Amino acid sequence: MAHAPRPRRSKKAILGGAAIALVAAPAVMLGVSGTASAAELTPIAEYLDGAVADTEAQLGGALDSLGLEAAE
DSSP states (O other): OOOOOOOOOOHHHHHHHHHHHHHHHHHHHHHHHOOOOHHHHHHHHHHHHHHHHHHHHHHHHHHHHTTOOOOO
16 A cells, blocks of 8 residues: 655744743743742743754754755
């Protein structure tokens, strides 16, 4: 039996999934541990901002090298 080809995921969909994964883990940990003050959250937010930006740049470069383009 022949299988239908799977459609390629767009660059935007892949980057969105990676960003959600990066934010979900710390959010779950904060939810489990209870409330936190702004002073406790600021370093986490700064780390996440940098991590998401770095990951997006790396994934974008990798997808570009594979010839994948974002869907408009």
